Amino acid sequence: MQNGRFLVLQLSPSFLPALIVLGVDPSSTSTGYGLVKSHQRKYHYLECGCIRAPTGMSFEDRLVFMHDQLGEIIASTSPQQAAIESTFFGKDANATARLGEARGVLVLAARKAGLPIAHYAPAEVKKAVVGRGQATKEQVQFMIKRLLGLKEVPRPLDASDALAIALCHLHQPDFNAHQVGRPRKPEIEALLQRVKRR
Template identity: 45%
Template sequence: MRVIGVDPGTAITGYGIIELQGNRLTVVAYDCITTQAGMPMPSRLQHLYRQLELVLKLYQPQQFAVEELFFNKNARTALAVGQARGVALLAAVNAGLTVAEYTPLEVKQAVVGYGRAAKEQVQYMVRALLCLPEIPRPDDVADALAVAICHAHRLGSQRAKGGNPLHDCLSQW
């Protein structure tokens, strides 16, 4: 099962694609989509949509996962992220994918085992669980991979009671 996780933003949208085979996770691809700061918002959203469309066509995931929008003290930032998130959801639905949404707490719980984990802990575990040589950068990419891992964990738990789909390579670290 191929899963794409997306961390939406208008400046940077991270995405990470993983493959779940039995109880193993492997990385297919990860990167980010960026827009220029001076672009008008409608153009930024259009660029994001078109790039996500290309990513979905290229990698053909069967599952789409995204983090739920959490309350942000800065209303302007929350609105911009909400718009980017809406574009990501539209791209997923137009590609025929079912969307799974997770709270930041659920993502941290699935990846680290603790819902209040620090960002650095999540990044470290993404690196370890996917056997990556380094933490993916920028942070949005590591966050997108964490969302994909969270969804894969849920899929694995639904398939086999007590099964853990997280690839066991932690002994290397």
Template identity: 40%
Template sequence: MRFLGIDPGIAIVGFGFVDKIGSKVTPVQYGCIQTEAHTPEEERLLHVYEGMVQLIDKYKPDAVALEKLFFNRNVTTAMSVSQARGVMVLAAAQKGLPIAEYTPMQIKQAIVGYGKAEKRQVQEMVKMFLRLQVIPKPDDVADALAVAVCHAHSYTLNSKLNEVLRK
């Protein structure tokens, strides 16, 4: 199966595609969608949406996962990132893809084994899990790969739990 992990943002959207075959997870493609500061917000949102649609069309994931947003200070930033997240969800939903969300703590727990791990620990584990030469930059890309790896490992269990709960 192919998974798309997304680290939502308005200036930088990290993305990472991974394939899971058996217990092995391998990177397919990763990078970021960037928007220019001081560009009207509607243009930035359109750029993020179109970029996400192009990526989904090109790499054809089976499932999408996003990091849940967490803000404790800047409400303006929270609103912009929430709107950007909305267009990412829309792009995936229009393609009929299942969408999952994970908190930063859940991602850290899945990747490092400790929910309060430092960012650098998560990045090192992503590098190790995916057998990469270097930690992907910017940080948003490594974060997106962490979301993808987390979902790849959680997907089968979550699917089985949902089947049981539906019965």
């Protein structure tokens, strides 16, 4: 406080470093991935696609393939954080179990690369992007197109879902995209301490 007034520390967006978030939509057959860059409070589309194992590969070998492919994507795109959709518990217990195993190897690949990981339920992702937890995949796809300023909707649906997961992570109200997982610079920390003492 100075002269009876509180000092509010605000950093200009131009001083905030860019952050790349990897969104992952896990599947035992077609895993979607999407990369979104947040810079100066704006979102930029980088890349999206699907990881599909070759036909005829055993389930165990597909798990290895998905793990290795996501690791290669992370190595080539250098995201700082990852967000992955939580397992959806359906009526088919076997399918749910397989999805859980696929999700596990994808989480492993991200953690081996040193990425902090956030987990979001499907309804949470839809609400963050569309405003409604029961939105259809097509509605999510349309909103991704608008939010990222794309000329066409991202395809396939698994890839657009992955972009939605990345945006959901960036939309969190308590998420400071440029401070999570990294220490403050000494000069910023010192300035914050001076403000607190006043």
